[in-house]
Amino acid sequence: MVAVILSLGLLVLDHRYHHLQQLRNALAFLTYPLHYLADLPFTASRWLGETTSDRDVLLEQNRELRNQNLRLRGELQKYESLQAENLRLRDLVDSSFKVGDRVLVAELSSVDLDPYKQQVVINKGAASGAYEGQPVLDAHAVMGQVIGVTPFSSTVLLITDISHALPVQVLRSGLRTIAVGTGRIDALALPYLPTNSDIAEGDLLVTSGLGGKFPPGYPVATVTRVDRSPDAPFSSVVAEPRAHLDRSREVLLVWTVPNQLPMLPGAAGAETPDAGADAPTPAADESLGADRPEPAT
Amino acid sequence: MSADGHGRLVILISLCIAMLLTILPMPEWARPFRPQWVTLVLLYWAIALPHRIGVGSGFLVGIVLDVLTGTLLGQHALGLSVVAFIAIQLHQRIRVFPFWQQSLGILVLLVIERLLALWITGATRGETPGLVYWTVPLIGALLWPWIFVTLRSIRRQFEVS
Numbered sequence: 001m002v003a004v005i006l007s008l009g010l011l012v013l014d015h016r017y018h019h020l021q022q023l024r025n026a027l028a029f030l031t032y033p034l035h036y037l038a039d040l041p042f043t044a045s046r047w048l049g050e051t052t053s054d055r056d057v058l059l060e061q062n063r064e065l066r067n068q069n070l071r072l073r074g075e076l077q078k079y080e081s082l083q084a085e086n087l088r089l090r091d092l093v094d095s096s097f098k099v100g101d102r103v104l105v106a107e108l109s110s111v112d113l114d115p116y117k118q119q120v121v122i123n124k125g126a127a128s129g130a131y132e133g134q135p136v137l138d139a140h141a142v143m144g145q146v147i148g149v150t151p152f153s154s155t156v157l158l159i160t161d162i163s164h165a166l167p168v169q170v171l172r173s174g175l176r177t178i179a180v181g182t183g184r185i186d187a188l189a190l191p192y193l194p195t196n197s198d199i200a201e202g203d204l205l206v207t208s209g210l211g212g213k214f215p216p217g218y219p220v221a222t223v224t225r226v227d228r229s230p231d232a233p234f235s236s237v238v239a240e241p242r243a244h245l246d247r248s249r250e251v252l253l254v255w256t257v258p259n260q261l262p263m264l265p266g267a268a269g270a271e272t273p274d275a276g277a278d279a280p281t282p283a284a285d286e287s288l289g290a291d292r293p294e295p296a297t
Numbered sequence: 298m299s300a301d302g303h304g305r306l307v308i309l310i311s312l313c314i315a316m317l318l319t320i321l322p323m324p325e326w327a328r329p330f331r332p333q334w335v336t337l338v339l340l341y342w343a344i345a346l347p348h349r350i351g352v353g354s355g356f357l358v359g360i361v362l363d364v365l366t367g368t369l370l371g372q373h374a375l376g377l378s379v380v381a382f383i384a385i386q387l388h389q390r391i392r393v394f395p396f397w398q399q400s401l402g403i404l405v406l407l408v409i410e411r412l413l414a415l416w417i418t419g420a421t422r423g424e425t426p427g428l429v430y431w432t433v434p435l436i437g438a439l440l441w442p443w444i445f446v447t448l449r450s451i452r453r454q455f456e457v458s
Binding site: 111 | 317328352353374
């Protein structure tokens with residue numbers, strides 16, 4: 001009886017409030033060895049495969065990567081000049097913009113969590129500076145955000161989880177909306193679009209940065225279906241995530257680096273973005289105009 | 298005293314192995330069919346040693362399982378403590394059943410745990426899983442005789458009482 005009441009109390013507390021996150025993180029430290037053990041055979045077999053692979057294959061791979069690196073560097077040069085030009089133009093029209101995010105590569109642990117929740121475990125945690133609410137990308141697009149951190153691992157909620165919503169923008173028309181997870185790994189829903197909104201199949205959705213958690217401008221999904229029925233107030237729009245949510249092995253943890261913008265007064269630790277623990281949110285920076293006066297104390 | 302600590306170690310290790318099986322990666326199509334390993338092992342100990350494994354143990358194991366699998370804190374704790382309670386009430390009857398009848402009893406307990414979990418996810422997340430959800434207790438009940446025999450031989454081997 002006591003146990004039932006206690007469980008129900010915990011359920012309500014965990015669902016309604018977020019005080020229990022610390023308890024959860026502390027307990028997660030205890031369960032980390034289990035995660036590690038479950039992952040061990042896969043890590044070991046990969047290590048074995050890498051150490052015993054053929055020299056020729058490695059050389060071939062090396063050459064390929066070199067070529068790819070060269071090509072990417074070439075493209076990067078173009079990108080850098082474009083970025084500089086963009087900043088100059090934005091300076092001219094006096095609008096604030098920031099570029100340059102710090103990233104860290106993390107690997108997925110081969111661990112299965114609850115099959116009815118879309119979350120994964122990665123092998124970088126608080127010791128590497130990961131923090132709750134941190135955006136996670138893969139090589140293609142946004143994957144999700146960190147929801148739990150232990151010293152050596154973190155749990156990532158994918159954007160397709162039913163409890164996840166992400167502020168996005170249609171790249172073509174600039175239309176802002178919210179992409180909600182559907183619980184299926186290959187679909188996001190855009191439920192808040194009126195029937196006359198400017199969106200079409202094939203449109204690219206990028207993060208709008210309005211929620212304050214994700215940096216703006218990262219690709220999220222491609223619109224795959226738009227259903228406009230005249231009797232419904234909203235059109236039903238489905239988009240397919242561009243990130244390889246079920247196939248990526250490496251992911252990128254992103255720290256948004258504040259660039260040439262004044263810090264929020266009183267935001268403790270905002271000057272040390274490397275710590276990652278208290279990086280100021282982009283929304284806070286955007287609301288703070290470059291010429292905004294200091295509040296009188 | 299040392300025998301007592303010894304027994305606890307055996308029970309803990311068996312539960313840890315069950316938890317490992319719970320998070321071990323499986324192919325995508327097989328994921329929804331994963332049996333309730335921890336529930337099965339906990340049920341065995343609750344039926345075999347009701348004076349040692351009870352509602353409290355069920356609750357603690359459930360909390361750890363919640364953290365391990367990232368579910369709402371208390372979801373597994375509720376299910377496991379309720380199931381452990383029923384198992385302790387019925388342990389003398391279940392023990393003398395033949396295997397197939399035991400499996401039926403276990404099936405009912407597994408379904409109860411699954412149902413409680415379904416209520417909680419339904420109330421907090423508003424999603425209803427498909428029929429696949431209910432094949433899991435069935436698989437668990439089919440596995441029960443093997444789990445029972447294995448754990449019983451382990452218990453006799455290490456003289457846990």
